[in-house]
Amino acid sequence: MNDSLPSGARRESDLVGASVRSADTLVDDYDVPEVLHQLAAHCVDLLNVSAAGLMLSDQRGSLQLVASSNERTRVLELFQIQTEEGPCVDSFRTGVVVVVADLSAAMERWPVFTPQALAQGFSAVHAVPMRLRGEVIGSLNLFNQRPGRLSAEDTQVARALADIATIGILQERTIRQSEVLTEQLQGALNSRITIEQAKGLLAQAGGLDMEQAFQALRRYARSRHARMSETAHALVSGRLRPDAVLKQGHTDAV
Known part of the structure; x- marks a missing residue:
């Protein structure tokens, strides 16, 4: 501002x-x-x-x-x-x-x-x-x-x-075919579910409330120039450890 x-x-x-x-x-x-x-x-x-x-x-x-x-x-x-x-x-x-x-x-x-x-x-x-x-x-x-x-x-x-x-x-490319539109909207909704699951993992691991957990997830994704939805999926699937995400948030705060 x-x-x-x-x-x-x-x-x-x-x-x-x-x-x-x-x-x-x-x-x-x-x-x-x-x-x-x-x-x-x-x-x-x-x-x-x-x-x-x-x-x-x-x-x-x-x-x-x-x-x-x-x-x-x-x-x-x-x-x-x-x-x-x-x-x-x-x-x-x-x-x-x-x-x-x-x-x-x-x-x-x-x-x-x-x-x-x-x-x-x-x-x-x-x-x-x-x-x-x-x-x-x-x-x-x-x-x-x-x-x-x-x-x-x-x-x-x-x-x-x-x-x-x-x-x-x-976008024009999605409204030309209803199948693509449906897939994209459903993908957004599926990503929301995964993000909520990832927030829960971070909240439990770090003793955070859900809003703090979301901010930690978002900071980590941005620091890696990655999609938030992909980062959440990595957490839920076990490919990414919660402590790695929480450590990034702690480093940013220092």
């Missing part, structure tokens, strides 16, 4: 930088889980929100969680999927933006989801569909600890970031 700039110019500079970094991942081969985790982090950095998460549809049309900015959001997103209730599910099903400025007033609309969201400390949510040419493949979900709507500018930025991720997943 360039702190020497005025706040408005600094935010614009940060947005351009985020767009460039996201666009860089779309050239040739790219790691879908990393793109989506990066998008969640960009949303928290650039928008006036506390947390972000992303869901993708699998080949059966069911939603699956693929990225979240923190552990609380991950739990809440999984709860929505399990109960098939909530703003993120509605946004995916309808293909429109769902805005809830005050969750305490949404008890009747989502009687199961709303108490859980409030218990997690969230007071407002904005869900943005990930869509291209009428096809909705998931939703980008923004949670806030404070009640209130996003500004028109922030809503536009959220839509732009969601579009970048959607285009990355549905």
Whole structure:
């Protein structure tokens, strides 16, 4: 972040930088889980929100969680999927933006989801569909600890970031053949499962919480210029020892 700039110019500079970094991942081969985790982090950095998460549809049309900015959001997103209730599910099903400025007033609309969201400390949510040419493949979900709507500018930025991720997943070469699209989306979902397993291994080995374990996994992959999903697979399959990953994280912290 360039702190020497005025706040408005600094935010614009940060947005351009985020767009460039996201666009860089779309050239040739790219790691879908990393793109989506990066998008969640960009949303928290650039928008006036506390947390972000992303869901993708699998080949059966069911939603699956693929990225979240923190552990609380991950739990809440999984709860929505399990109960098939909530703003993120509605946004995916309808293909429109769902805005809830005050969750305490949404008890009747989502009687199961709303108490859980409030218990997690969230007071407002904005869900943005990930869509291209009428096809909705998931939703980008923004949670806030404070009640209130996003500004028109922030809503536009959220839509732009969601579009970048959607285009990355549905590149022209993947939308020409539905088989390729299905394989790529399913690969992203399978990678998410492997990453969760790897997080569990690291958490147990290092006495970490799940968020700390994820950061250790990500740091190790980046230090080796490797895909996070490949590093996770190496951990789960036993080709990579947890202590090697944790040692890298400790070295970086020194």
